[in-house]
Amino acid sequence: xxxxNIGLTENQLGNVIELLNRDLADVYLLLVKTRKYHxxxxxxxxxxxxxxxxxxxxxxxxxxxxxxxxxxxxGGYPLGTAEGFLKYASIKEHPNDLPTxxxxxxxxxxNYEQIIRNLRGHIAQCxxxxxxxxxxxxxxxxxxxxxxxxxxxxxxxEGESLSGGSRSQQAVDNAPATV
Ligand SMILES: [Fe+2]
Numbered sequence: 001x002x003x004x005n006i007g008l009t010e011n012q013l014g015n016v017i018e019l020l021n022r023d024l025a026d027v028y029l030l031l032v033k034t035r036k037y038h039x040x041x042x043x044x045x046x047x048x049x050x051x052x053x054x055x056x057x058x059x060x061x062x063x064x065x066x067x068x069x070x071x072x073x074x075g076g077y078p079l080g081t082a083e084g085f086l087k088y089a090s091i092k093e094h095p096n097d098l099p100t101x102x103x104x105x106x107x108x109x110x111n112y113e114q115i116i117r118n119l120r121g122h123i124a125q126c127x128x129x130x131x132x133x134x135x136x137x138x139x140x141x142x143x144x145x146x147x148x149x150x151x152x153x154x155x156x157x158e159g160e161s162l163s164g165g166s167r168s169q170q171a172v173d174n175a176p177a178t179v
Contacts, residue, residue, distance in 0.1 A: 004075045012130040017076030019122045023142070024067045024078055025088035028114050032095065033111065038105040043160065045101050049156075054150055056108075063142060070138060091113055091177040105153050111148035119143040 004013065012101035038053035068078035079085055086093075091111045099107070119139050 005117060007094070007154070008130070008132055012132060013074050013076070014051065014159065016126060016130050016132050016135050017071055017074055019081050019125060020067055020071045020074075020076070021067070022088050022090070022099065023115070023139070024064060024116065025085040025121075026091055026111075027063050027067065027142075028079075028085045029089045029091055029127075030111050030115065031057050031064065034060065034108060037126075039102050040098060041099050045156075049101055049105070052152065053157055059145065059149070064167075070135065074135070087146065090118060102157060105156050109150050109153040109157065112146045112153065116143055116146050116150065119146070 004012075008016070034053050034057040037058060038050055041049045041053070068080075071078045073096065091114055094107065097152045099103060119142060123139045126132045128140065
């Protein structure tokens with residue numbers, strides 16, 4: 001097979017491929033978790049969260065394909081087994097439970113934040129250690145998507161944690177919680 005001659009050493013490519021496989025594992029697991037909550041959610045927020053999670057897992061499915069194909073473009077092979085995803089992911093599953101909608105949102109928000117922190121580190125490594133601006137740019141795009149996804153989830157729980165009609169007044173005036 002013709003070797004890849006794009007200005008990166010085999011070592012640099014190998015390191016970048018490993019970072020991408022770690023991100024692939026996390027995004028795959030997050031898709032599984034998001035889809036499970038899309039199925040399980042109950043309560044007055046059912047329709048909102050059922051639909052939001054469908055949008056999010058569809059986004060994650062596209063991302064998974066793009067990450068895997070970038071790995072191939074760099075000459076590597078993506079993880080492709082459930083065992084591999086579990087081994088390399090930094091986020092955890094919560095088997096055999098049925099959490100409340102707030103707990104579901106809180107867990108997924110934390111997972112997005114973990115993945116964003118990982119991506120931030122991986123972007124710096126691609127730029128500073130491996131000279132791969134292409135992958136750094138690609139991961140930056142993913143990070144921006146997940147910052148938006150985390151914001152949507154965070155907004156849901158912030159709304160729940162503030163009582164009734166005082167929310168907008170508190171937010172605008174930044175008033176103390178007690179007078
Ligand atoms: Fe569905």
